[in-house]
Amino acid sequence: MIAEIISVGNELLIGKTVNTNAAWLARKLTILGFNVKRITVVPDDEDSIVSEVKASIGRGSKLIVMTGGLGPTFDDKTSESLAKALGRRWVINEEAYRMVKLKYERKGLPLTEHRVKMAKMPENAKPIPNPTGTAPGIYIEHGNTIIIALPGVPSEMKEMFEKYVEPKLKNLVKNRYFVESKIIVKGIPESTIAPIIDKVVKSEPLVYVKSHPKGLELEKPVIELHLYTSDSSREAALERLRKVKELLRKEILNFTGEFIEE
Amino acid sequence: MIAEIISVGNELLIGKTVNTNAAWLARKLTILGFNVKRITVVPDDEDSIVSEVKASIGRGSKLIVMTGGLGPTFDDKTSESLAKALGRRWVINEEAYRMVKLKYERKGLPLTEHRVKMAKMPENAKPIPNPTGTAPGIYIEHGNTIIIALPGVPSEMKEMFEKYVEPKLKNLVKNRYFVESKIIVKGIPESTIAPIIDKVVKSEPLVYVKSHPKGLELEKPVIELHLYTSDSSREAALERLRKVKELLRKEILNFTGEFIEE
Incomplete structure (x- = not known):
């Protein structure tokens, strides 16, 4: 639609x-x-x-x-x-x-x-x-x-x-559920997270992961990752979102950054 | 341009x-x-x-x-x-x-x-x-x-x-000056001011007069009139704006409203 x-x-x-x-x-x-x-x-x-x-x-x-x-x-x-x-x-x-x-x-x-x-x-x-x-x-x-x-x-x-x-x-538009979530990553530049997002988005193309730089890329990086997806089943959408969040956490924690779920 | x-x-x-x-x-x-x-x-x-x-x-x-x-x-x-x-x-x-x-x-x-x-x-x-x-x-x-x-x-x-x-x-863009001004009109509905704007804009088409309703049309009308024009001469632009403002004031004061220049 x-x-x-x-x-x-x-x-x-x-x-x-x-x-x-x-x-x-x-x-x-x-x-x-x-x-x-x-x-x-x-x-x-x-x-x-x-x-x-x-x-x-x-x-x-x-x-x-x-x-x-x-x-x-x-x-x-x-x-x-x-x-x-x-x-x-x-x-x-x-x-x-x-x-x-x-x-x-x-x-x-x-x-x-x-x-x-x-x-x-x-x-x-x-x-x-x-x-x-x-x-x-x-x-x-x-x-x-x-x-x-x-x-x-x-x-x-x-x-x-x-x-x-x-x-x-x-x-x-019956039965279309939009769900979203936010993660704040501190201490890792956006250009370092970029390949991680590539990988995660490839593994789950239905979840859109968008990075929003909020700090200074090189001095004090703060990245807001905004995740969203929609589905005819709210549960399926939420489950998909949960999986991607988990995957992101795992990948990002390999770096020395802070991972804050919101 | x-x-x-x-x-x-x-x-x-x-x-x-x-x-x-x-x-x-x-x-x-x-x-x-x-x-x-x-x-x-x-x-x-x-x-x-x-x-x-x-x-x-x-x-x-x-x-x-x-x-x-x-x-x-x-x-x-x-x-x-x-x-x-x-x-x-x-x-x-x-x-x-x-x-x-x-x-x-x-x-x-x-x-x-x-x-x-x-x-x-x-x-x-x-x-x-x-x-x-x-x-x-x-x-x-x-x-x-x-x-x-x-x-x-x-x-x-x-x-x-x-x-x-x-x-x-x-x-x-050399020598192009944008000038603007604002008038607040209280107590007169936008639909009452509309024909006045028509008249003023016809007499000076180079000044754009836009009304922005800020209150309630019928209960408590507050209209912001935003006036602007541009010209290769700053003085000419300002003079045009001044004339239109004067014309608006004259026309609007025929009604029982408040006319506040800003």
């Missing part, structure tokens, strides 16, 4: 904002059992969004999660661009319209053009309720691809994902 | 690590005068790296900055993939070899295969010294595109960028 994340927003491209949304979503999707193959940040620009959505579908993504560009301002272009990318009309979605209308009516505010815009979606989309904000999210099934667009405001995005998106995706 | 950032690393795609490197680089490149058009995160996988580098060159990038995948482990594939993407041989770079050799020799450590790997680069690349780590960075001029690959460890990446990359890029 291949997934991609597309983050829309100039603020990410001028380095004003760190893309914590993408990391949060990547973690959620990974734990749900998706294989996140790509995160792309594109500007608030129709052509860029359209071409990236098309490219992602072309790469065979089963799921595309987008964030940003759903609000009322001139540069919120995700919805319209999605319609264009999918060859659908961009229309007022009745359900989304009711959601937006209710929010502003309660406050005695009129439905201006900029507010109605938040209810416009590609034809046959389903709106995703936004409990704290005003712009609904967008859910679209397009051929074999599910496309979900959420607001860029982290609190709104997270709440909507957990309340409405996650339960839907859980049904989609 | 279009730039793209390509971040390589599975840890970013499983949401283990937040891509602070890309935000830091995006900020640096923007201030240098580049127009960062895309940030892409790809896995530690040769095909993905090769195709993204090719695609970025195809999109007309003048500068591609890559991070990650330069280390000694099996999944560090940036250098080899770059060679493939550019149709160059992947060879031991003599200068890089001397850098790596010196580091390990000082510690009395032999030059193993995994250590020599860090000195292998696409033919005709220039190594970028790595003062604190061991893997040199890579500098390549390829047709009209400059490609720079730096390690994924943030402290190494930042030091190398500031010491060796930034001075080079400064010569490339």
Whole structure:
């Protein structure tokens, strides 16, 4: 189940904002059992969004999660661009319209053009309720691809994902368990551990072992080894992880280093 | 001057690590005068790296900055993939070899295969010294595109960028000044400000005005307006920014909101 994340927003491209949304979503999707193959940040620009959505579908993504560009301002272009990318009309979605209308009516505010815009979606989309904000999210099934667009405001995005998106995706990826573990190795340079990882990964290719240097390679080496695997059986995944950890411990303890399990 | 950032690393795609490197680089490149058009995160996988580098060159990038995948482990594939993407041989770079050799020799450590790997680069690349780590960075001029690959460890990446990359890029983009400003508007919903932004941006299209909702649209609206522009004259850029700020203040003060300059 291949997934991609597309983050829309100039603020990410001028380095004003760190893309914590993408990391949060990547973690959620990974734990749900998706294989996140790509995160792309594109500007608030129709052509860029359209071409990236098309490219992602072309790469065979089963799921595309987008964030940003759903609000009322001139540069919120995700919805319209999605319609264009999918060859659908961009229309007022009745359900989304009711959601937006209710929010502003309660406050005695009129439905201006900029507010109605938040209810416009590609034809046959389903709106995703936004409990704290005003712009609904967008859910679209397009051929074999599910496309979900959420607001860029982290609190709104997270709440909507957990309340409405996650339960839907859980049904989609049944019985896929992601398990992980961490080892800290002190006193051995990464380049010394590298051949050990080669050997271990060859003996168990289903466990990914990634080394993260946290200290100074030559002066004070500290390596975090992050191990992970996924399986339809949680027990099988955990057992595989345990074996690799054991193997790593044995190999690493041949060197004069410290091996700390976490 | 279009730039793209390509971040390589599975840890970013499983949401283990937040891509602070890309935000830091995006900020640096923007201030240098580049127009960062895309940030892409790809896995530690040769095909993905090769195709993204090719695609970025195809999109007309003048500068591609890559991070990650330069280390000694099996999944560090940036250098080899770059060679493939550019149709160059992947060879031991003599200068890089001397850098790596010196580091390990000082510690009395032999030059193993995994250590020599860090000195292998696409033919005709220039190594970028790595003062604190061991893997040199890579500098390549390829047709009209400059490609720079730096390690994924943030402290190494930042030091190398500031010491060796930034001075080079400064010569490339002369006289381009990026200026910015921030306004906080309290008490007015984003959807009310949206038509004001439309109007202001139409009157001065060279200043980008982006609204960032920080509060609750309907209950307690707080909007950060981020304004920025760039120009070959710093004075012209600042003057443009000042005018737009003044216009925004005038328009917004027609509503019963608070206008706070920052």
